[in-house]
Amino acid sequence: MTYTMNFNKQKEEDLTEAFKIIDKTNIKQVCYTNQYGLDIICIDLLSNDLANELFKQLKNSVEYYDGELTKVRVFGKWHQIPRQQSAYGDSGLHYKFSDVCLPAKEWIPPLLATKNLLSSITGYDYNFVLINKYRNGSDHMGEHRDDEAELDPNTPIASLTLGQRRPFIFKHVDSRKKCGDKKIEKHKIYLEHGSLLLMNPPTNKYWYHSLPVCKKAPGERINLTFRKITK
Numbered sequence: 273m274t275y276t277m278n279f280n281k282q283k284e285e286d287l288t289e290a291f292k293i294i295d296k297t298n299i300k301q302v303c304y305t306n307q308y309g310l311d312i313i314c315i316d317l318l319s320n321d322l323a324n325e326l327f328k329q330l331k332n333s334v335e336y337y338d339g340e341l342t343k344v345r346v347f348g349k350w351h352q353i354p355r356q357q358s359a360y361g362d363s364g365l366h367y368k369f370s371d372v373c374l375p376a377k378e379w380i381p382p383l384l385a386t387k388n389l390l391s392s393i394t395g396y397d398y399n400f401v402l403i404n405k406y407r408n409g410s411d412h413m414g415e416h417r418d419d420e421a422e423l424d425p426n427t428p429i430a431s432l433t434l435g436q437r438r439p440f441i442f443k444h445v446d447s448r449k450k451c452g453d454k455k456i457e458k459h460k461i462y463l464e465h466g467s468l469l470l471m472n473p474p475t476n477k478y479w480y481h482s483l484p485v486c487k488k489a490p491g492e493r494i495n496l497t498f499r500k501i502t503k
């Protein structure tokens with residue numbers, strides 16, 4: 273995909289129009305599957321210009337949670353999350369994990385345009401997005417699975433990266449147990465500016481994922497994980 277965009281520096285463009293330039297028949301993608309249930313697709317989705325514009329618009333408009341909604345409970349103890357977080361989606365939706373319940377804020381234009389783009393590319397109808405902002409290479413996300421009961425298990429999690437390139441690690445459930453099968457290797461990928469990662473079922477049943485601390489990658493990064501919430 274090569275194309276250039278002339279975004280108006282003064283005014284925020286409606287990305288719905290800009291996204292129409294993407295040639296959906298010619299998208300570069302790499303699939304990884306294995307016999308242990310890993311099934312992911314890495315897609316080279318947005319040109320540098322489009323990714324820069326979306327990054328800029330999100331930096332200007334996303335409001336992050338503060339106070340109690342910036343903590344999670346792990347093994348009974350509350351911890352401050354090592355990143356900023358927010359959530360947007362259809363009216364009335366919530367996302368519950370680690371004893372925290374994030375209410376969806378009302379869609380804003382750049383997120384709505386992105387949701388519609390991803391729905392048209394994947395064929396899935398997303399209704400919620402969790403936003404994580406990593407302010408520097410110390411901000412991170414620990415090992416977890418997106419396996420909450422309210423997530424539609426048949427809809428892949430669609431994860432769009434903007435900003436700093438970071439490594440992303442998949443670890444099989446059995447290789448986390450002390451006496452587990454240590455022969456299942458971790459799977460490491462790099463998430464690039466403008467790239468889309470699709471985690472197809474049953475990936476989230478068998479594989480934990482994490483975005484580790486990476487001091488060699490100090491730039492800001494915004495990640496959008498689009499999801500389908502069913503209840």
Ligand SMILES: O=C(O)CCC(=O)C(=O)O
Pocket residue numbers: 402404413418431440463481482483495497
């Ligand atoms: O920032 C990322 O790429 C990871 C996000 C993630 O793991 C999640 O939202 O569940």
